Amino acid sequence: MxxxxxxARNVVRSxxxxxxxxxxxIGLAVFFMVIFGVLFGGNGPSVRVGVVDQDRSALSxxxxxxxxxTKGLEIETGSxxxxxxxxxxxxxAFLAVLERGFAAAGPDHPATxxxxxxxxxxxxxxAIAGEVVASTAVGFAVQHHxxxxxxxxxxxxxxxxxxxxxxxxxxxxxxxxxxxxQSGINFVAIGLVDQRARKVLRRxxxxxxxxxxxxxxxxxGGALTVFIQIVVLVAVGLVVFGARTHGSWAIAALAVLCGTxxxxxxxxxxxxAVRTSEAARGLAALVAFPMMFLSGIFFPIDTAPKxxxxxxxxxxxxxxxxxxxxVLNDGAGLRTVGVDLVVLxxxxxxxxxIATARFRWE
Amino acid sequence: MxxxxxxxxxRRRAARARMETQPRPAAQPGPVAxxxxxxxxxxxxxxxxxxxxxxxxxxxxxxxxxxxxxPNGAGKTTTLDILEGLRDSEAGEARVxxxxxxxxxxxxxxxxxxxxxxxxxxxxxxxxxxxxxxxxFYASRRPTDELLxxxxxxxxxxxYCTTLSGGQLQRLSLALALVNDPDLVFLxxxxxxxxxxxxxxxxxxIEAVRGRGKTVVMTTHYMEEAERLCDRIAVMxxxxxxxxxxxxxxxxxxxxxxxxxxxxxxxxxxxxxxxIPGVDRAEVEGTRVRLSTTQPELVLTRVxxxxxxxxxxxAAGGGVGVAAGAAVxxxxxxxxxxxxxxxxITGRRLRE
Numbered sequence: 001m002x003x004x005x006x007x008a009r010n011v012v013r014s015x016x017x018x019x020x021x022x023x024x025x026i027g028l029a030v031f032f033m034v035i036f037g038v039l040f041g042g043n044g045p046s047v048r049v050g051v052v053d054q055d056r057s058a059l060s061x062x063x064x065x066x067x068x069x070t071k072g073l074e075i076e077t078g079s080x081x082x083x084x085x086x087x088x089x090x091x092x093a094f095l096a097v098l099e100r101g102f103a104a105a106g107p108d109h110p111a112t113x114x115x116x117x118x119x120x121x122x123x124x125x126x127a128i129a130g131e132v133v134a135s136t137a138v139g140f141a142v143q144h145h146x147x148x149x150x151x152x153x154x155x156x157x158x159x160x161x162x163x164x165x166x167x168x169x170x171x172x173x174x175x176x177x178x179x180x181x182q183s184g185i186n187f188v189a190i191g192l193v194d195q196r197a198r199k200v201l202r203r204x205x206x207x208x209x210x211x212x213x214x215x216x217x218x219x220x221g222g223a224l225t226v227f228i229q230i231v232v233l234v235a236v237g238l239v240v241f242g243a244r245t246h247g248s249w250a251i252a253a254l255a256v257l258c259g260t261x262x263x264x265x266x267x268x269x270x271x272x273a274v275r276t277s278e279a280a281r282g283l284a285a286l287v288a289f290p291m292m293f294l295s296g297i298f299f300p301i302d303t304a305p306k307x308x309x310x311x312x313x314x315x316x317x318x319x320x321x322x323x324x325x326x327v328l329n330d331g332a333g334l335r336t337v338g339v340d341l342v343v344l345x346x347x348x349x350x351x352x353x354i355a356t357a358r359f360r361w362e
Numbered sequence: 363m364x365x366x367x368x369x370x371x372x373r374r375r376a377a378r379a380r381m382e383t384q385p386r387p388a389a390q391p392g393p394v395a396x397x398x399x400x401x402x403x404x405x406x407x408x409x410x411x412x413x414x415x416x417x418x419x420x421x422x423x424x425x426x427x428x429x430x431x432x433p434n435g436a437g438k439t440t441t442l443d444i445l446e447g448l449r450d451s452e453a454g455e456a457r458v459x460x461x462x463x464x465x466x467x468x469x470x471x472x473x474x475x476x477x478x479x480x481x482x483x484x485x486x487x488x489x490x491x492x493x494x495x496x497x498x499f500y501a502s503r504r505p506t507d508e509l510l511x512x513x514x515x516x517x518x519x520x521x522y523c524t525t526l527s528g529g530q531l532q533r534l535s536l537a538l539a540l541v542n543d544p545d546l547v548f549l550x551x552x553x554x555x556x557x558x559x560x561x562x563x564x565x566x567x568i569e570a571v572r573g574r575g576k577t578v579v580m581t582t583h584y585m586e587e588a589e590r591l592c593d594r595i596a597v598m599x600x601x602x603x604x605x606x607x608x609x610x611x612x613x614x615x616x617x618x619x620x621x622x623x624x625x626x627x628x629x630x631x632x633x634x635x636x637x638i639p640g641v642d643r644a645e646v647e648g649t650r651v652r653l654s655t656t657q658p659e660l661v662l663t664r665v666x667x668x669x670x671x672x673x674x675x676x677a678a679g680g681g682v683g684v685a686a687g688a689a690v691x692x693x694x695x696x697x698x699x700x701x702x703x704x705x706x707i708t709g710r711r712l713r714e
Contacts, residue, residue: 006498
């Protein structure tokens, strides 16, 4: 056990002395946080309003156009389910649904708009947006001689519990996922290959250590390195960037643990494919970078083509990113992210099984 | 030269005798049969079609420096690998410290020290940390500071291993090999790639290791190194041991001849030198003379004896006489080396 601890400690210590590796892991994560935080930070001067046109008549379309011309409103249209989802996630502050029969408005039945707005984070902007939509509706009714009829009735806004996820709040779980990926793959793959190429592993084999002890200590050391980096990253995100999170950190930590197992496992697997540490570095980048961009950690992939989405759903990082965003942005519980964690663990078990069988000591 | 050899030899033998009479520490598994620390019997190891080790047998006795000399690819390292428990022998038996490697390699590994050919040190680790790290692998270990002092690494204790010079690196890997205070130390080409000064200082360090009562098994392809350090040498070629004995005995047997080179004041006929007792062959080129002999002491006495040439002078009628003997200068005696031994046995040179 002393020997195991000594090796693991040496792995952690030397990892944190390796400035180049730190730059490409936690350094890059913090850098991304700054860049993306500045680029997409804040909600801008206009208020986002979702509009769902259920009537699809000339009149309803013209009303939507009217709204689009209104200053201070940024209108996006979509299906009812989509827009409701976006309201829930704080992507829009207010939602107006133009109900069926909008154009057929007469004395008996008014043209109806159902309004939804956030009752929590964006309540204030939502209320303002509601006022603007209402006054636009009055003007529209006058213009289209709907006066005398009940005109356009706006059903009283229904409060919807939403999370206003700001850019930085979305970025923090993304960067945690990124760091687990890069750090997990890099420190273990490059570390092990480097030690093998430098005959350190062979030298260890000439001591009374068991082979499993040597590998295990290296892998545990790699995982510890990942954890320490995550703790630092989260502290920076919360303290320096003021990121807000929901949900349980314990579940987030569990997700990080499962993700670390997966990516350390992938890193371990890569060691059987290369000889030199340069090749290990290249292969790690080849595996990590596409996954990083394909797994929705920088931007949502919901709107991507079908084929693309299938690829995305085959990648383990998607599940880690999903789990972390669900927990930290939406406050999801273990039940929601359970599937994600199981997929991650399955990846981990698979990688370790193959890697252990294929590992070469020299 | 020869005298120096003998003196050194005797001193070594005496040192070994002293060590053998000392009581062995309790950790020793009883008296090893006839002092054999290693017994290798018909070891065989193949890599694909290549037979790296082809029926190697030898014994190493306690307290000696046992050298394995041979060119690159002779099977030296593979032989060490088997004895260190890094590889299994396909056939034959390796007993180290009275334990069969095939049954209890880990127990042996706890009691041996190993220096591999490559540097084999982790990145971003200081000298002190490296010693502490390897120390943690053993149940009992020597204090880090003691090793730092012994191997003259105190000043470098806080430096990364990767910043050390070649000689310092080799001293560190020796310190790591001795961290568990082993009875037996394996050194694989400990001075390869070092400059002459670093090599000399490392030789002193290795001799000091033997001085502490350790048995040392080392490989080398430097004949000077084998000759200077090793009590006995196994000459290896193409996976086999082709000769095994003390350096002196090997030379006496395979390269017994010495050559005596010198210059004389004026040309003297070959026949004069050829008649000197003990001279096997004389070559004269102008004033340069080379005498081949197996009895250099005898021949040298004659070369410096004026009467050798005075006996000849009257016949030549030239009056060279007494002066000729005194005029011998620039004299060099070259005795047989292990290189000559290797050439004599295999017909090839050690380094080609």
